[in-house]
Amino acid sequence: ETGVTQTPRHLVMGMTNKKSLKCEQHLGHNAMYWYKQSAKKPLELMFVYNFKEQTENNSVPSRFSPECPNSSHLFLHLHTLQPEDSALYLCASSQDRLENIQYFGAGTRLSVL
Amino acid sequence: EDKVVQSPLSLVVHEGDTVTLNCSYEVTNFRSLLWYKQEKKAPTFLFMLTSSGIEKKSGRLSSILDKKELFSILNITATQTGDSAIYLCAVEAPIQGAQKLVFGQGTRLTINP
Numbered sequence: 001e002t003g004v005t006q007t008p009r010h011l012v013m014g015m016t017n018k019k020s021l022k023c024e025q026h027l028g029h030n031a032m033y034w035y036k037q038s039a040k041k042p043l044e045l046m047f048v049y050n051f052k053e054q055t056e057n058n059s060v061p062s063r064f065s066p067e068c069p070n071s072s073h074l075f076l077h078l079h080t081l082q083p084e085d086s087a088l089y090l091c092a093s094s095q096d097r098l099e100n101i102q103y104f105g106a107g108t109r110l111s112v113l
Numbered sequence: 114e115d116k117v118v119q120s121p122l123s124l125v126v127h128e129g130d131t132v133t134l135n136c137s138y139e140v141t142n143f144r145s146l147l148w149y150k151q152e153k154k155a156p157t158f159l160f161m162l163t164s165s166g167i168e169k170k171s172g173r174l175s176s177i178l179d180k181k182e183l184f185s186i187l188n189i190t191a192t193q194t195g196d197s198a199i200y201l202c203a204v205e206a207p208i209q210g211a212q213k214l215v216f217g218q219g220t221r222l223t224i225n226p
Contacts, residue, residue: 002155009154042117043156043201043216056213088154100145100205100212101161106154 003027006091006105013081014113021076021108023091029103030096032074034066037088037107049074050096081112115140115206119217127225130192134220136202137184144205144212146185148176151199151219159187159200192224 004025013019025032034046048056049068063085065077074091088109092102120135138146145163149156160169162178162185169176173192178185189196199221203214 002157004155040218042218043203043214045213048213090154090156098212100147100214101158102214103158104149104156109154 004105023074025093029093117217149201
């Protein structure tokens with residue numbers, strides 16, 4: 001148990017659906033991250049939030065919409081996804097945006113049909 | 114562009130063998146290099162290295178950094194089946210006053226009994 005919990009663990013959705021991924025951390029951290037992990041590719045940073053403010057959007061398509069209501073919770077809202085968006089989506093947290101040790105959740109395995 | 118390259122991409126050995134995993138990097142304003150172990154889903158933190166030539170050790174695992182040659186190695190001695198996992202190397206890179214992790218593709222290590 002890393003102290004970072006992601007739900008759901010698995011998600012199958014059609015291209016016209018709207019769904020949300022949830023991440024919660026119990027570590028008292030102030031920075032949270034979304035990563036995408038596709039087969040045979042390195043982890044790709046998507047978004048960074050520090051004290052609820054978005055500090056990085058790594059050229060992510062607008063069909064991915066993050067939300068950070070407080071320092072403990074992070075959401076990724078999904079709509080009109082494409083099959084190539086199928087991947088493992090990992091959430092991580094760190095003490096703050098200058099702290100380099102990030103703690104990861106178990107991820108949500110997303111399949112877009 | 115910041116880059117992290119790991120080798121080999123895949124490695125299969127027998128229980129009891131010693132393995133060495135490699136990570137080379139090109140990044141501006143290097144701050145630290147991190148190793149993670151990813152078994153099922155959640156990458157778990159192993160080591161953080163900031164100084165050349167100083168070995169970090171935890172049980173059968175050890176790692177060292179060479180900042181002149183821009184690489185790091187992760188050694189695992191007396192391997193066990195529980196060491197089977199993907200090992201990820203990441204390097205800190207600055208972005209707009211913050212830090213982000215740039216990941217390699219990972220090395221998939223399989224330990225056969």
